[in-house]
Amino acid sequence: MEVSNMRDGEVETPMSFLEGAARTFGDKISIIYNHHHRFSWRQTHQRCLKLASALAMLGISPNDVVAALAPNTPAMYELHFGVPMAGAILSALNTKLDASALAQILEQLEPFKVIFVDYQFIDSTLKACEMVSQKTLKPPLIILIPDYDQEPSFLVPQGTLHYNELLAMGQEDFKALTPSNESDPISVNFTSGSTGVPKGAIYSHKGAYLNSLATIARFNMKQKMPVFLWTVDMFRCNGWCFTWAMAALGGTNICLRNVSAKGIYDAIHLYKVTHFCGAPFLLDLIADASPSDTRPLPHAVSVTVAGVLPPLQVLNKVVELGFDLNIGYGMTEALGPVILRPWKPNSEDEFTKLNYGENSEFIQEVDVKDPETMKSTPHDGKTIGEIMFKGNTLMVGYAKNSQETEKAFKGGWYRTRDVGVRQINGSIVFKDRAKDILYPKGEAVSSIEVEAVLLNHPKVLKAAVVGRYDECFVESPFAVVKLKDGCSATAEDIIQFCEDHMATHMVPTSVMFGDLPVNSTGKLQKFLIREKVRTNKWE
Numbered sequence: 299m300e301v302s303n304m305r306d307g308e309v310e311t312p313m314s315f316l317e318g319a320a321r322t323f324g325d326k327i328s329i330i331y332n333h334h335h336r337f338s339w340r341q342t343h344q345r346c347l348k349l350a351s352a353l354a355m356l357g358i359s360p361n362d363v364v365a366a367l368a369p370n371t372p373a374m375y376e377l378h379f380g381v382p383m384a385g386a387i388l389s390a391l392n393t394k395l396d397a398s399a400l401a402q403i404l405e406q407l408e409p410f411k412v413i414f415v416d417y418q419f420i421d422s423t424l425k426a427c428e429m430v431s432q433k434t435l436k437p438p439l440i441i442l443i444p445d446y447d448q449e450p451s452f453l454v455p456q457g458t459l460h461y462n463e464l465l466a467m468g469q470e471d472f473k474a475l476t477p478s479n480e481s482d483p484i485s486v487n488f489t490s491g492s493t494g495v496p497k498g499a500i501y502s503h504k505g506a507y508l509n510s511l512a513t514i515a516r517f518n519m520k521q522k523m524p525v526f527l528w529t530v531d532m533f534r535c536n537g538w539c540f541t542w543a544m545a546a547l548g549g550t551n552i553c554l555r556n557v558s559a560k561g562i563y564d565a566i567h568l569y570k571v572t573h574f575c576g577a578p579f580l581l582d583l584i585a586d587a588s589p590s591d592t593r594p595l596p597h598a599v600s601v602t603v604a605g606v607l608p609p610l611q612v613l614n615k616v617v618e619l620g621f622d623l624n625i626g627y628g629m630t631e632a633l634g635p636v637i638l639r640p641w642k643p644n645s646e647d648e649f650t651k652l653n654y655g656e657n658s659e660f661i662q663e664v665d666v667k668d669p670e671t672m673k674s675t676p677h678d679g680k681t682i683g684e685i686m687f688k689g690n691t692l693m694v695g696y697a698k699n700s701q702e703t704e705k706a707f708k709g710g711w712y713r714t715r716d717v718g719v720r721q722i723n724g725s726i727v728f729k730d731r732a733k734d735i736l737y738p739k740g741e742a743v744s745s746i747e748v749e750a751v752l753l754n755h756p757k758v759l760k761a762a763v764v765g766r767y768d769e770c771f772v773e774s775p776f777a778v779v780k781l782k783d784g785c786s787a788t789a790e791d792i793i794q795f796c797e798d799h800m801a802t803h804m805v806p807t808s809v810m811f812g813d814l815p816v817n818s819t820g821k822l823q824k825f826l827i828r829e830k831v832r833t834n835k836w837e
């Protein structure tokens with residue numbers, strides 16, 4: 299990557315948002331953490347410049363990858379600016395991974411010289427680095443991020459540098475490096491690993507810049523100064539690009555190490571939180587919160603989730619509690635949710651959960667296409683096609699995986715590998731991942747739709763549906779169900795429930811009970827379930 303020290307204003311990069319925030323909102327609070335740790339936008343800007351300067355002193359040069367493993371703390375926020383200001387590429391890693399899964403990811407990032415690690419994750423990082431170095435990795439320098447309320451010296455293992463020591467080395471008058479080309483990489487974000495090993499999606503400065511602005515528009519954040527509660531992981535698409543969008547707005551970031559219903563309600567009341575978002579488990583947290591943790595909302599609060607949604611009762615409960623609920627559809631490769639729509643309460647229809655409205659997308663083109671002919675599918679509510687995107691707010695490719703990159707952009711569109719249909723009014727209904735669609739008796743069945751019905755059974759906690767082939771290669775739906783604690787049910791009970799609530803060809807022909815494999819973000823790993831079914835491990 300070529301870089302120049304000259305800010306000529308022509309390169310679109312989210313780094314310019316932080317400069318703007320320091321200029322325009324210098325004294326305004328940028329970050330609050332654990333109540334008493336507060337920074338202004340001017341301070342955040344200065345700290346990021348020092349961070350960039352210190353990284354340059356450590357020998358980090360343009361195009362180097364800097365990894366980070368930390369929850370949503372101020373340091374993690376600062377890394378989103380400080381690393382690219384040194385011309386380097388930030389890879390924020392999933393804190394929920396165990397050492398061997400982390401090692402798989404580190405191998406994909408190799409070579410990298412520096413990894414920032416929150417004190418909570420130091421053991422798994424050391425183990426992962428050791429696993430990789432046995433193969434190839436030259437051990438990276440570990441920079442330890444302490445908790446803000448703990449004695450640093452107590453925590454620093456030998457051979458590591460302390461985050462605050464690093465900042466102290468840096469110069470505030472450092473001139474941030476700007477990429478000479480806006481397509482240069484700013485970050486690498488890993489997918490969730492629902493269908494296999496996570497893939498590293500590379501974001502460009504331009505994509506990050508445009509998607510941050512798109513995020514502001516999609517989430518209607520311009521009307522009043524947002525106070526954003528960090529419930530979405532910053533390692534997830536750089537916090538759905540809110541890391542950068544919040545600087546563009548000069549809003550306030552409320553950092554949270556751990557997410558809980560109490561933490562959410564407390565922050566809403568203490569700091570007047572206006573927005574928060576993340577995976578759908580947030581809705582279960584709110585809906586299941588004990589009455590002592592919940593309180594009437596003092597003002598409008600928007601919550602947005604993206605991913606396979608919980609049952610309708612949960613969505614409706616969250617709305618009853620007063621939240622403005624939005625649901626989103628997107629993925630790591632598209633820098634987060636692309637299509638967003640408000641949830642209308644008291645819907646009786648599971649189908650409406652999957653209907654993403656009439657193209658409310660911003661910047662990107664969205665279409666449903668026949669993957670072979672690339673023709674748009676008719677707006678008839680039944681022809682299944684692949685959901686595809688086009689635009690400047692997509693990844694530039696996968697790290698070290700040109701074959702997958704080529705496949706992903708075949709035909710000039712980003713292929714989501716998700717399938718959907720177009721309604722007569724043009725709205726897109728998400729059906730399923732292409733791999734997970736079943737064809738019993740030749741008719742397409744969405745595994746997600748069958749699972750949604752199963753989750754409405756009062757005794758079912760979790761459910762997964764995959765296809766099973768008989769000796770004549772005829773596919774039929776096979777359900778694996780985990781019951782709620784203390785509940786019992788037979789396969790016949792479950793099948794009867796399905797017969798009462800869905801079309802005959804969708805009804806599972808077999809039901810098994812047991813635990814379901816999920817990835818680090820709680821998503822079902824159907825490839826593992828299919829394998830178990832194929833090898834008759836459930837019986």
Ligand SMILES: Nc1ncnc2c1ncn2[C@@H]1O[C@H](COP(=O)(O)OP(=O)(O)OP(=O)(O)O)[C@@H](O)[C@H]1O
Nearest residue numbers: 489490491492493494496605606626627628629630
């Ligand atoms: N609202 C939604 N409802 C149902 N599924 C969704 C929704 N939004 C996103 N998804 C699913 O999540 C996927 C994106 O998730 P993510 O980028 O985290 O990686 P992943 O596909 O889970 O993991 P991997 O690519 O490693 O297998 C989408 O392609 C889609 O299948």
